[in-house]
Amino acid sequence: MKIGLISLSFPNFRYDYAEMYLNITLDKLKDDTNEIVCSNKTLNTEDAIYAELDRLQSENIDLLIVQCGTYSYGSAMMKIIEKFEHTPLLLWGFQEPIIEGFTGLPLNSLCGLNMYGSFLNKVDKKYSYVYGSVDDEKVYEKVRKTIKAIEIKSRLKEMRFCIIGGRVPGFYLSNVDEIRFRHEIGPEIVYYSIASLLMDAENMDQEAVDNEVGKIKGEVDEVTSTIEMLEKTARIYLAIKSFAQANRIDAFAIKCWPEFQSLFNCSVCGVVSRLNNENIMTSCEGDITGLATMVIQQMITNSPCFFADLVNVNDAGIAKTWHCGPAPVCLARECAVTKFTEHPTIKQGMGIAADFSMKLGRVTMLKLKEAKGGYKFFMAKGEGIEEDRELIANQLDIRFDSPYEKVIDTIMENGIEHHYAIAYADVVDELKEVCKWIGIEPVIV
Numbered sequence: 001m002k003i004g005l006i007s008l009s010f011p012n013f014r015y016d017y018a019e020m021y022l023n024i025t026l027d028k029l030k031d032d033t034n035e036i037v038c039s040n041k042t043l044n045t046e047d048a049i050y051a052e053l054d055r056l057q058s059e060n061i062d063l064l065i066v067q068c069g070t071y072s073y074g075s076a077m078m079k080i081i082e083k084f085e086h087t088p089l090l091l092w093g094f095q096e097p098i099i100e101g102f103t104g105l106p107l108n109s110l111c112g113l114n115m116y117g118s119f120l121n122k123v124d125k126k127y128s129y130v131y132g133s134v135d136d137e138k139v140y141e142k143v144r145k146t147i148k149a150i151e152i153k154s155r156l157k158e159m160r161f162c163i164i165g166g167r168v169p170g171f172y173l174s175n176v177d178e179i180r181f182r183h184e185i186g187p188e189i190v191y192y193s194i195a196s197l198l199m200d201a202e203n204m205d206q207e208a209v210d211n212e213v214g215k216i217k218g219e220v221d222e223v224t225s226t227i228e229m230l231e232k233t234a235r236i237y238l239a240i241k242s243f244a245q246a247n248r249i250d251a252f253a254i255k256c257w258p259e260f261q262s263l264f265n266c267s268v269c270g271v272v273s274r275l276n277n278e279n280i281m282t283s284c285e286g287d288i289t290g291l292a293t294m295v296i297q298q299m300i301t302n303s304p305c306f307f308a309d310l311v312n313v314n315d316a317g318i319a320k321t322w323h324c325g326p327a328p329v330c331l332a333r334e335c336a337v338t339k340f341t342e343h344p345t346i347k348q349g350m351g352i353a354a355d356f357s358m359k360l361g362r363v364t365m366l367k368l369k370e371a372k373g374g375y376k377f378f379m380a381k382g383e384g385i386e387e388d389r390e391l392i393a394n395q396l397d398i399r400f401d402s403p404y405e406k407v408i409d410t411i412m413e414n415g416i417e418h419h420y421a422i423a424y425a426d427v428v429d430e431l432k433e434v435c436k437w438i439g440i441e442p443v444i445v
Contacts, residue, residue: 001151002035004061004087006052007042008072014099014106018042018069021094021134025067028140034147037061042069049076057083063150065143067092068116071108077116081125088150088437090143091116091129128433149433152299156186156438159295160248164240165194165255167286173417174253174287176370184375184439185292185368187250192243194259200242201235201264209234216352219274219329220338225351230340232266233352237274244280251281253291261350267343269325269393270352276304277328283307283419284326289368290419293377297366297423300430304328306358306396306422310365310411314388317404318397321365321422325353327394331424333357344392358396360384364428365398366421368440369414377435378416379428380407380445396422402445410445 007022009015019042026038037059043049049072056064064087066080080089093113097106113131120127128146132139167174178189212234217223223230243249252275256268275282281298283291284307297305308321324345332338339355360383367378382400400407410416428444435442 001033001062001147001154002037002059003063003065003147004056004059005036005038005065005067006049006056007067007069008049008076008112009042009044009070010072011044013070013108014102015042015044015070017097017099017106018067021069022067024134025092029143044072046073046075049073050079053079053083061087062154063088063090063147065090065092066116068094068109068112069107071112074115074119077119081119081123085125089120089125089127090146091127092143093129093131095131095133126437128436145430145433148300148430149437152296152434153186153437155299156295159187159250160190161187161288161291162190162192162243162247162249162252163255163286163288164192164197164252165259165286168255168257171285171287173370174285174290176288181288181370187292189288190247190249194255194263197236197239197243198264200239201232204235204238208238212238216270216274216340219277220340220354222337222339223352224339224341225270226349229266229349229351232264233268233270236260236264236266236268237271240271240275251291251295253283253286253288255286256284257346261346265350267325267346267350267353269343270340270354272326273328273354276307276326277330279304282326284323285419287417287419289370289417290421293366293368293421296368296431296434297421297427300427300434301423301425303424304330305424306331306394308394308396308420308422309418310420313404313408318385318388318399319382319404319407320387320395320397321420322391322395323393325355325393327354327356327358329354329356331359333359341392353393355393357387358384358394359424360386361424362426363396363398364423364426366423366427366431367416367419369416371415371441375438375440376414376416376443377431377440378411378414378443378445379431380410381426381428384422384424398422400445407445410443414443416443
């Protein structure tokens with residue numbers, strides 16, 4: 001991502017300190033993933049500011065950071081609004097330094113920040129801001145969260161989601177309005193029919209299938225499924241991977257029943273588990289907004305999630321999330337016995353499904369929803385704790401930070417769909433920033 005950074009100042013203030021602060025921030029923001037375009041000088045004349053804005057405009061930057069090095073010209077912000085109408089904007093203000101022997105106001109940065117924010121609000125220009133000491137690490141964390149949110153927005157616009165087969169019977173809200181989804185969220189949706197997938201699976205090279213079966217056996221502690229189910233799983237997995245490579249697919253939503261059972265005598269939870277384990281986000285039952293939820297949390301956490309149903313709240317107020325075997329093995333609890341086994345609900349010898357205890361710790365339960373007036377993003381933080389009973393497949397008990405009644409009320413009042421991505425991190429602040437820039441209403445419990 002290309003980030004423009006400009007420091008604005010005024011001759012009557014200590015622009016030498018503003019320039020020192022600029023160079024400190026440039027050093028702290030250096031990384032291997034983002035390119036920062038900056039003159040490395042604080043600019044204190046209108047001509048110099050306008051010339052630098054022209055240069056930044058020609059660079060086609062993805063984000064403009066405007067440092068209020070000192071109080072500066074109101075005309076500068078009006079020029080920014082004119083030239084960067086569609087470019088995300090981050091304002092940055094500094095606390096006043098105490099300079100020995102200097103009795104004036106060195107920067108007046110907060111006043112400039114305040115003025116520029118009021119300008120942007122007046123013209124309905126979206127922006128984020130940070131304010132604090134040049135050495136405050138919390139300020140840099142907030143800057144990085146804005147950078148990450150803009151990156152996520154940009155990456156979503158370039159992605160291609162693939163629906164394999166459509167949605168499952170009765171899951172009406174797994175679908176989305178495709179034009180609205182593409183326009184507001186970003187990814188293009190393409191299709192891969194189950195008929196084509198099964199044909200590709202049947203034609204898969206036997207040596208490749210045998211090699212993949214060997215890999216499957218080595219990924220868990222125990223395999224109780226049949227060799228027939230392992231081979232079918234390998235064939236479907238290889239066909240999906242091949243389709244992804246040939247068609248530049250970033251993530252999948254799969255119609256996991258009933259056709260795979262009736263036409264191929266197989267379940268695909270094991271396939272979903274393995275794809276997610278490789279950070280190829282794959283949602284169950286054709287859920288597109290569920291898939292978008294998985295992808296967004298993955299871009300924040302750099303990890304897959306547990307995609308699950310909310311199935312119970314016990315007398316102690318502990319919620320249970322469960323699904324029938326699609327969880328990635330990398331999220332298994334330490335010392336858990338990991339298995340690929342018969343599907344827990346379809347049964348009849350069909351496999352494979354993942355069976356293991358889920359990792360414990362801090363989690364956030366998430367779901368993107370296509371609502372009437374726009375998209376919403378549900379978020380509820382909690383702690384993954386020991387489960388209250390044994391269940392086949394994958395489960396996680398969650399003690400929410402908020403009373404469970406409030407969580408259930410929020411879900412029901414907002415019509416949140418029943419699939420949730422359980423992220424193993426507190427991602428609420430990051431997601432609030434993502435929601436802001438994409439235009440999603442956050443629904444936080």
